[in-house]
Amino acid sequence: MTTAEETARRGELGTFLRAYRERLAPDEVGLPATPRRRTPGLRREEVAALSGVGVAWYTWLEQGRVDTSRQVLDAVSRTLRLDGDAHRHVLALAGFAPQQATDSEDAGTGTGADDNLRAMIGSWSASPALVLAPDLTITAWNTAYSSLFPDPGDHPAERRNLLLLLIGDPAHQRLLPAWEPLAQDLHRHFRARADTLPRDARVQALTERLHATRPDLAHWWACRAVGGFAPRTIEVVDGDGGNGGSRTYDAALLTTAGQQGGGCVLVLTPGRSQGA
Template identity: 35%
Template sequence: MTTMAQETGAPATRGSEIRRHELAAFLRSRRERITPEQVGLPRGVRRRTPGLRREEVAQLSAVGVTWYTWLEQARNIQVSVQVLDALARTLMLDASERAHLFRLAGAADPTPAASCPSVTPALREMLRGLEPIPACIQNSRYDILAYNRTYARLLGDLESVPPEDRNCMLLVHTNSEWRAAIVHLEDSMRLMAARLRASMAGHLGEPAWKMLLRRLEAESPEFRENWERHEVVGNRTKIKEFLNPYVGHLTLEHTDLWLGPEAGARMVTYTPKNEETRRRLEMLQELAQGSQVP
């Protein structure tokens, strides 16, 4: 005799099974379209598998081969957001594919590529109204949630950066354009690591924070060195110097405008400290409006 609980749970179980099979098929299709050369692997002479092998995806994503095989076999296993993030990067998913992957896995994407309801149309209008002053909205993890056109050109071309990589910590430590544009790079990296550690005290154990920390430690020896200092610094106004690739040297005053009572989301502005910088920001705004790169 079938119980009421069994009847109620059956559709949900079937739905989960369908999603697992869809996830398995999606992963196989994305794996098969990527060539070994795209991820820096030798093709070899005996390769019969179109695209990457399962063990190659597992190795590049730092997960077990057996576990990944079960995932492609639609086994009923738990998938963390950290693993989904690693798979999305290994399989070179675009924004739509990444969102599809997280939906099939029944997980919420913790990266800034996901929509942020706290960035309202009014805040976006404020960002536009501040032109030519570069301005953006960041959270305490340094994710860039929204920005105006001048900010998009302040340290290079932010539009060319994938949405999930638009994080100031990542860009300062791994993006060659950003690193070349920061005049006092070593001091900036040390200060940012100290600020991140201070902010992280209130977010220990949260997946998005752990993902960011793990990636920084893996990709930047400079970050690892600064992180091991265990320094903490609060937020404060400061002068920053940038060597902009389009208009030259800029001297700016960095100010954080908090959007709530807690030190979370904030509007970051860069106001000119002299007339030459003001003039160059106006030039940068004109370039950004026309999407022109000299």
């Protein structure tokens, strides 16, 4: 890793810690909420004291000026009440967890997807599925998916991204009226990768497109929350506009560690009422 990359990652770590510090209420850690408190959330000196580290050192940590030990990061994570996903993210930013490789496959037509993954989802005749690059670019899809949703091949390559389609494509939003929770979960999944690769060109490009596509969702993009994708049941409205019916699917994100630079497969399993 270059010095510039290390500096960028330290900066992301500091920003991440500060965001969580500022939204943690004093009473959540047993401190009184005084009326003259001007700082949102906890003060730096409070986090330092509760974590057993010096104020100056913690300040430098938030400013991205120093490296630190895993023990210190574990202590700070406990103080900030980080969940498992956020704690692992902190360790990854500090270099204590394996980095995800940059995805260098071509996106767009599905030719960049691993042949085995394409063959696998192609055999799922009743389960719509996508192969996704780490930045959620759609690299392959099966017939069941393009029969249910707009065909990804009909979109320009630079827009062929699941998160972009969910937040900015009216056709997807008509089919998925409850698209927002799904998009937020995918964004937390993406953020976990974006913070560990702040200089990755594709990560930067998607971040810019998200801001440009939906500036009204700036609070989403500014949030530092990270996490794994939670399996969920989604409702897809019938696309023919006839009777206004809908179908339910159980959505899951299957990670493909070691392939496609840490990509994943999104699979929608038909609900029981559909005879799956």
